[in-house]
Amino acid sequence: MQLGLTISFTLFCMVMVFPLLWAVSTSFKTYDEVLLEPFKLIPEKIMFNNYLDVFTILPFLRYFMNTFKVSSITCIATLVTSILSAYAFARLKFPGRNLLFMLYLATLMVPRQVVLVPNFIIMRNLGQLDKHLSLILTGTFTAYGTFLLRQFFLTIPADLEEAAIIDGCGYWRRLSNVIIPLAKPAMVTLFIITLLNIWNDFLYPLVFINSENQRTLTLGLSILRGDFDTRWNIVMAATLLSISPLLITFLFAQRFFIEGIALSGIKG
Amino acid sequence: MRLGLKKEWVVAYLFLLPNLAGLLIFMVIPTINSIAYSFTDWNMIRKPVFSGIANYIDLFSDQLFWKTLGNTTFYVLIKVPINVAVSLILAVLLNNRMYGRTVFRAILFMPMIASSVSVALLWQPLFDPTLGFLNKLFSYVGLGPFPWLLDPNWAMPSVILVALWKEIGYYMVMFLAGIQGISKTYYEAAKIDGANTLQSFFRITMPLVSSTTFFVLIISVIGSFQIFDLTTVLTNGGPANATNTLIMYVYQAGFKFFRMGYASALACVLFVIVLIFTIIQNRQSKRWVHY
Numbered sequence: 001m002q003l004g005l006t007i008s009f010t011l012f013c014m015v016m017v018f019p020l021l022w023a024v025s026t027s028f029k030t031y032d033e034v035l036l037e038p039f040k041l042i043p044e045k046i047m048f049n050n051y052l053d054v055f056t057i058l059p060f061l062r063y064f065m066n067t068f069k070v071s072s073i074t075c076i077a078t079l080v081t082s083i084l085s086a087y088a089f090a091r092l093k094f095p096g097r098n099l100l101f102m103l104y105l106a107t108l109m110v111p112r113q114v115v116l117v118p119n120f121i122i123m124r125n126l127g128q129l130d131k132h133l134s135l136i137l138t139g140t141f142t143a144y145g146t147f148l149l150r151q152f153f154l155t156i157p158a159d160l161e162e163a164a165i166i167d168g169c170g171y172w173r174r175l176s177n178v179i180i181p182l183a184k185p186a187m188v189t190l191f192i193i194t195l196l197n198i199w200n201d202f203l204y205p206l207v208f209i210n211s212e213n214q215r216t217l218t219l220g221l222s223i224l225r226g227d228f229d230t231r232w233n234i235v236m237a238a239t240l241l242s243i244s245p246l247l248i249t250f251l252f253a254q255r256f257f258i259e260g261i262a263l264s265g266i267k268g
Numbered sequence: 269m270r271l272g273l274k275k276e277w278v279v280a281y282l283f284l285l286p287n288l289a290g291l292l293i294f295m296v297i298p299t300i301n302s303i304a305y306s307f308t309d310w311n312m313i314r315k316p317v318f319s320g321i322a323n324y325i326d327l328f329s330d331q332l333f334w335k336t337l338g339n340t341t342f343y344v345l346i347k348v349p350i351n352v353a354v355s356l357i358l359a360v361l362l363n364n365r366m367y368g369r370t371v372f373r374a375i376l377f378m379p380m381i382a383s384s385v386s387v388a389l390l391w392q393p394l395f396d397p398t399l400g401f402l403n404k405l406f407s408y409v410g411l412g413p414f415p416w417l418l419d420p421n422w423a424m425p426s427v428i429l430v431a432l433w434k435e436i437g438y439y440m441v442m443f444l445a446g447i448q449g450i451s452k453t454y455y456e457a458a459k460i461d462g463a464n465t466l467q468s469f470f471r472i473t474m475p476l477v478s479s480t481t482f483f484v485l486i487i488s489v490i491g492s493f494q495i496f497d498l499t500t501v502l503t504n505g506g507p508a509n510a511t512n513t514l515i516m517y518v519y520q521a522g523f524k525f526f527r528m529g530y531a532s533a534l535a536c537v538l539f540v541i542v543l544i545f546t547i548i549q550n551r552q553s554k555r556w557v558h559y
Contacts, residue, residue: 001364002364002365003458004369005361005364005365005366006366006368009361009366009368009372010368010372013371013372013375013376014374016375016379016433016437017295017375017378018391019391019394019433020378020390021391022390022401023390027394030556032440035399039401039404043285049415063377076317078369079284080286081287081290082287084283084284084286084287085284085286085287087282087283087287088279088280088281089284092276092277092279092280093276094276094278094280094281097280100284103296104291107291107295107296109541109542109546110299110337110541111490111494111538111539111542113494113496113515113518113538114299114302114535114536114539114542115294115295115298115302116518116519116535117302117305117522117528117532118297118298118299118302118305118532119294119299119519120522120523121299121301121445121528122293122294122298124374130502137294138294140290140296141287141290141291141293141295142291142295142358143295144290145287146287147402149477150533159375162382163288169285171276171279185544196313196380196381197375199366199383200382200383200384200385201383202383202384202385202496202497202500202501203496203497203515203519206500206519207519207522207523211427218383218385218386218497221383221384221386221389222500222501223386224387224389225501226391227389232393234392235389235393236389236390239389239390242383242386243381243382243415243462246381246382247378247381247382250374250378250381251374254370254374254377257377257381258373258374258377258441261377261380261442262444262445263440265271
């Protein structure tokens with residue numbers, strides 16, 4: 001039973017991983033060999049040059065830096081603002097708390113696509129179209145982060161804060177010294193989910209960003225589709241390069257990714 | 269600054285302010301605006317003109333709207349059941365003792381890390397009717413050639429294939445979390461009573477994982493109604509609008525034809541669909557679940 005399952009899963013995973021293997025193989029081939037039959041997994045001549053070509057044919061480094069900038073700022077801004085608001089909802093009493101929390105819950109139901117047109121108008125009026133700030137602002141403020149962290153903060157025993165209160169700590173110190181160290185798993189989850197959403201976002205960059213040097217990775221890649229129809233070796237190299245940062249992070253921290261997704265699923 | 273000495277509610281509002289202000293400006297007010305715009309005629313050059321429910325009346329006679337709604341619904345109806353079933357079965361199997369479990373879990377989850385844009389680019393060459401690997405593979409066993417993305421009847425199933433490839437591992441991980449929450453004692457008791465593996469699955473696993481199943485089903489439906497990236501890059505809605513989806517039509521109406529009011533009305537249709545499923549989830553999850 002154990003061996004049979006292992007063999008079946010090995011076969012299934014090989015099928016699942018095949019498109020990726022095909023892409024890796026193709027990305028190292030010469031253009032002529034891509035078209036050659038029959039298909040060989042190991043290229044006859046390994047063309048590392050394809051990867052260098054990606055950087056010369058496309059402003060790939062610029063795309064990469066743009067995505068990196070937008071993603072990192074959005075992730076940090078999401079974490080900071082969500083920690084503060086989640087702490088307020090989880091621990092502090094204030095007039096209108098239930099009403100505001102209801103508003104947050106209602107906002108959870110609104111897909112980002114629904115607010116695309118109004119956000120486009122806002123960014124046009126603010127003169128932020130074709131600027132990364134438009135992506136950062138619309139990416140940062142979701143009800144989800146507050147909701148996820150609040151749920152986690154509520155599971156932290158209130159007694160732990162009592163000691164800090166007796167020591168004369170203010171709210172700020174109670175948050176930073178007691179809550180934040182204990183809420184790391186939830187914060188990692190929020191960070192990863194935000195990173196995946198923003199790094200991989202396509203619709204908002206497509207609508208907000210126009211000029212080539214402002215493009216993000218997904219936007220830059222999507223344009224390859226028309227331009228390089230059959231230069232698959234270059235397209236595959238570019239695609240793999242665009243995935244690689246998240247993929248490498250995933251391989252080293254897969255426990256956090258998978259547990260984070262599971263956590264968000266159960267609590268969501 | 270000693271915040272601790274201040275009144276609690278002042279601190280609360282200070283903590284809340286950055287997130288709440290952003291949420292109001294970029295989510296709450298735009299949601300209201302989106303509904304408001306849907307009752308206007310607006311091409312971005314002139315000022316918006318109130319047009320009542322004209323956009324919604326137009327929707328009813330707009331063949332492209334019905335086409336995109338139909339495509340999106342087809343995508344949801346075919347993809348979601350397969351996705352949920354396969355993910356559940358994989359999770360149940362993967363929950364057994366075997367070698368390399370974490371490796372399998374990681375491999376199956378991996379496509380979820382990649383953007384839909386890059387996934388579409390990875391798959392596009394495989395679908396090529398003459399050079400693509402899928403048809404080469406099929407020709408070895410005497411099948412094909414299949415037109416895949418080039419044929420209106422085959423295009424959406426091909427897209428669904430790619431979507432399944434991307435998302436199966438993601439929902440599998442959610443199911444695994446649910447299954448691992450089931451106490452081993454149930455299975456041991458069933459074994460003593462002489463239950464076989466299949467009976468254990470249908471009598472213990474299925475009922476006890478029903479809350480996860482329901483949750484996965486709903487978020488998968490909601491997420492699938494929002495399909496945009498995959499179809500945009502794989503087929504750009506073609507051939508003959510066979511893979512044009514609701515969100516793609518929102519994009520086309522708003523940012524190609526600059527009919528902001530009409531685009532907002534389309535977005536509101538999606539909003540209503542998502543809202544219905546969210547409300548079903550909130551209402552039914554307590555009733556549907558067996559424990």
